[in-house]
Amino acid sequence: MKSEDSPEIDEYLLRSARQVPAPPPSAEILKAVGAIEPVRTRTRFGAFLIVATVGAIWPAYTLIRFPLRRDLGALPAPWVAIGAALWAATLVLSLAAALVPARGEVLPSAGRAARISAIAMGLVLAFTAVWTAFAPGVSLRPEDVGKTLIQSCWGCGKYVLQVAAIFMVLGLVLLRRVLPVGGRGVGLAVGAAGGALGGLALHLLCPIATTGHVLLSHGGAMVLASLAGALIFQGLLGR
């Protein structure tokens, strides 16, 4: 803004800033305020903790219920660690940006949420695209399980979208009547966070290790979830 400062225009604008006397509160407001009662207010981290905790129940159950991928021990440890860290970072950063307002603010910044989640998703996708770990004889390819690439993506993609759907439902419930504007950006970040948690669980569960499969059904489903979040939040929270 500094580069746009123009004393002439600023002075001109300030001429328009004459403060307008406001009318007194309407009878409807006075009636509502007359019957006022104390309310419990939101906390900065409340929504984040609820969505993260409740949303993690199902992925945690699947991690306990189903065996970890059979090639986990044969894969390079740095690849497993960096991959898990990136998926987890996308989850935490996107969810925090979507639901935790900055200190001193009431609402989360939709623009910041969209930006952070887009960058985090980009990093995960780049990692998935450029560094695929494969343990010959242990890791699986789609053809090893008798499926085409697209068929192999169905189950994993569905899982990621289901995890993301839980996040989106929780987010919608918690942000109902809270977010007057910016539903699209916040929805994008909530969808990305849910998709990232699904991707994190699959990083430890899914033994199909080809780049195409991971990029399409893990990363692609996360992107799809974020786009769905943007559309759904914009449509439903804007009402």
Next chain:
Amino acid sequence: MDPEALAASEAMARYCDGEAAAFHRLYAMLAPRVLGYLAGLLGERAAAEDVLQLAFIKVHDARGSYVRGANPIPWIYTIAHRTCLDEMRRRKRSRLRLTKDGELRAGAAAHITGVAEEARPLEDDHASAAAAMAALERLPDNQRQALMLTKIHGRTVAEAAMITGTTPGAIKLRAHRAYVTLRGLLGKAGSPAQTEKAQPRTELA
């Protein structure tokens, strides 16, 4: 937090605790400037007053979503902004209204100062303020919002982005474009008095 934000935050906290007097303090503190913002967006004082009342009803209903210790001013602007967008959409849908005879009503175009166009005083101070408002009225909605919030209402770029539900980059770009347009308008008009004669943006039904 600046003293004004601190005072608003304290009033909001007491309001949430059920203190009616705190609401009136908050209203007295913020209603005039929110009304100014709404009048700038809507181009009509009466409609802006209606939206102001609606916005404060929404603030009352949504007070449970306030985060204690936060500055409530951008939040209240956000609610007012959203309420105003809804009103603008509603008005767009019902822009054309007919008289009893089936004729299009040629209502006086009110100025966003709230004074009807033909009744506006032409003294110098009023004229120059009105000219500035007339120039603002000619900007596209999103550019006007960006400029009003950052230059007239003292909001930071980040706050303006939050209020309008966009990014700080978009706010900067819109404000930049608004500056360019205003420069063009001022250059073309030559004097504030001439700018004042520019066609007002909003024709009232």
